[in-house]
Amino acid sequence: MNDRTTFPAWEYDKFLFSLGSDREIQQLLADRGFAPPPLKTIAGWRQRNSIPVRWLPLLIDEGLRRGVFLNSGVRGPTPGRRTTAPRPKIKPEWADL
Numbered sequence: 001m002n003d004r005t006t007f008p009a010w011e012y013d014k015f016l017f018s019l020g021s022d023r024e025i026q027q028l029l030a031d032r033g034f035a036p037p038p039l040k041t042i043a044g045w046r047q048r049n050s051i052p053v054r055w056l057p058l059l060i061d062e063g064l065r066r067g068v069f070l071n072s073g074v075r076g077p078t079p080g081r082r083t084t085a086p087r088p089k090i091k092p093e094w095a096d097l
Helices: 010-017 022-031 039-048 056-066
Strands: none
Touching: 010 022, 010 039, 010 056, 022 039, 022 056
């Protein structure tokens, strides 16, 4: 990894807020027929701004049903820092042999 490496930052905290409180999210998962995670775990998702892959499809589906992505500030990845200068072309020492 170097200084040019960037990772997308999703706004999961805003997304979770649009779905309701931790208890409402827990109930939403239970209504879908799953054993929901503890409230402390859902609170951790908000704190870390991440949702485990196991729960993400269900929550995105609920967000789509509610129109969360159409009329709120929830967005996809934010672009990272971009450099305008071209990368230097470094030739290996053995290239001229």
